[in-house]
Amino acid sequence: DILERPEGLELGGDLREVTIMMSDIRGFTTLSETLAPAQVVKMLNRYLGAMTDIIMAHQGTIDEFLGDAILAVFGAPLQREDDADRAVRCALAMQAAMADINAANLADGLPQVETGIALNTGSVIAGNIGSERRSKYGFVGHPMNVTSRIEDHCAGGEILLSDSTLQKLDGRYRVADRRSLQVKGINQAVVVHRLLEVES
Amino acid sequence: DILERPEGLELGGDLREVTIMMSDIRGFTTLSETLAPAQVVKMLNRYLGAMTDIIMAHQGTIDEFLGDAILAVFGAPLQREDDADRAVRCALAMQAAMADINAANLADGLPQVETGIALNTGSVIAGNIGSERRSKYGFVGHPMNVTSRIEDHCAGGEILLSDSTLQKLDGRYRVADRRSLQVKGINQAVVVHRLLEVES
Numbered sequence: 001d002i003l004e005r006p007e008g009l010e011l012g013g014d015l016r017e018v019t020i021m022m023s024d025i026r027g028f029t030t031l032s033e034t035l036a037p038a039q040v041v042k043m044l045n046r047y048l049g050a051m052t053d054i055i056m057a058h059q060g061t062i063d064e065f066l067g068d069a070i071l072a073v074f075g076a077p078l079q080r081e082d083d084a085d086r087a088v089r090c091a092l093a094m095q096a097a098m099a100d101i102n103a104a105n106l107a108d109g110l111p112q113v114e115t116g117i118a119l120n121t122g123s124v125i126a127g128n129i130g131s132e133r134r135s136k137y138g139f140v141g142h143p144m145n146v147t148s149r150i151e152d153h154c155a156g157g158e159i160l161l162s163d164s165t166l167q168k169l170d171g172r173y174r175v176a177d178r179r180s181l182q183v184k185g186i187n188q189a190v191v192v193h194r195l196l197e198v199e200s
Numbered sequence: 201d202i203l204e205r206p207e208g209l210e211l212g213g214d215l216r217e218v219t220i221m222m223s224d225i226r227g228f229t230t231l232s233e234t235l236a237p238a239q240v241v242k243m244l245n246r247y248l249g250a251m252t253d254i255i256m257a258h259q260g261t262i263d264e265f266l267g268d269a270i271l272a273v274f275g276a277p278l279q280r281e282d283d284a285d286r287a288v289r290c291a292l293a294m295q296a297a298m299a300d301i302n303a304a305n306l307a308d309g310l311p312q313v314e315t316g317i318a319l320n321t322g323s324v325i326a327g328n329i330g331s332e333r334r335s336k337y338g339f340v341g342h343p344m345n346v347t348s349r350i351e352d353h354c355a356g357g358e359i360l361l362s363d364s365t366l367q368k369l370d371g372r373y374r375v376a377d378r379r380s381l382q383v384k385g386i387n388q389a390v391v392v393h394r395l396l397e398v399e400s
Contacts, residue, residue: 013241030385032325032340040340041213041327049331056333064264065330067340071266125232127241130265131249133256140232140240140267185230 013127018075018139019087019165020124020147021060023051023094023117026156028068031111043110044068050097051115058090063138069151073139076126084121084168088195091117091159098157114156120147120190121164142186149183150192159195166193173197213327218275218339219287219365220324220347221260223251223294223317226356228268231311243310244268250297251315258290263338269351273339276326284321284368288395291317291359298357314356320347320390321364342386349383350392359395366393373397 025031025047032040048065055062055072059080063071074090075083094117102112122143129138146162154160166175175193183190225231225247232240248265255262255272259280263271274290275283294317302312322343329338346362354360366375375393383390 012238014237029340029342029345033342037214037325037327038212040325041329044329044340045331045335048329049333052331052333062334064266065334065336065338066264066266066271067329067338067344125237125240127237129241129244129248129267131245131252133249133252134262134265135245136265138265138267140229140244142229142233144267145229 013125015123016076016079016126017121017123018073018126018143019084019119019121019168020139020143021055021072021074021087021091021117021119022069022147022151023091023115024067024069024151025113025115026154028113031113035110039110042108043105043113046104047101047113047115050101051094054093054097055090058086058093060087060090061137063136071144071147073124073126076124076139077137082170084119084165085171087119087165088159088161088169088171088173091119091195092197095157095159116151116154116156117159118147118150118154119159119161119165120150121162121168122146146183146186146190149181150190153179153181153192160192161195163191163193213325215323216276216279216326217321217323218273218326218343219284219319219321219368220339220343221255221272221274221287221291221317221319222269222347222351223291223315224267224269224351225313225315226354228313231313235310239310242308243305243313246304247301247313247315250301251294254293254297255290258286258293260287260290261337263336271347273324273326276339277337282370284319284365285371287319287365288359288361288369288371288373291319291395292397295357295359316351316354316356317359318347318350318354319359319361319365320350321362321368322346346383346386346390349381350390353379353381353392360392361395363391363393
């Protein structure tokens, strides 16, 4: 499986334009303190399981789970013409899936949750990162950090995309709430938009 | 190997007191933009390889590599009396190893790098996080986020430890520069100290 063992493609590391996705459940850490550990893990795994299926169905590469956060990229190890569009459709499908997740949570007496999703497009170094004892296909570059900063600004239920992602889209989407964010280590403000829906 | 396949221990998730370590190379993302991708990966993997060996030698559990950042915990899946002390000794060994890493970088015409290391102790939920298709032994809780925030305040060559870690130490260490940090989602300020050296 090329996604699992991309060594042949990426041994030394190379520069790739990718669309990066970062998502997390708003307030999950605080919420987790009100529940039994087994409930937290059950709720988290229900959410991550559903999101993983959706990301894989959209040919995204999951880089990490970090607690309730998911970091994924579209465009590495395999680049496709529609990487940014697939990332946007994936984000929409993830938000649409929250209703079922919350219905299942309700049935189990678990709280309702909302996720925020950030999308950003840029050039990153992709390669096998780590050591002989432990390595992973991973990514380095300011666009990764920028995505994390955009994610900090996402409200529950929102999809925020950077201008760099918006410019890559072939599909027609409606956006609103143009905002400029300051990001540490980046001189220019990062312009983001809130995704409304796909135009029919 | 219990560290690689801890399902038997942690299936449902449980609350653990752990000492969390987060480290990263100061300014690495900016530095990476001045180098060829293959050089970035070479430099990163030299660093991560050395750090992985040291963390494993101190019986730490590596949770993640995220670019140049390393997230590790001491105290899960197996809890030991000296988890906090081992984490501190590990951090000292990691800083001590930087001289050799930089000598090797110099020999290859690569830049000198400095790492910052944050340590924090607290109760987190540990368990197998993810889905049937992809899961990992991971951690959820405010102490994880707090560690990341402490790491943001580390200068190159520094080890910052929270008061909660300091209080767990059996060994005698010299600390300085007591600081109070405000952390999002945490009402109380987080008190941190800079580790100087082990008292002989």
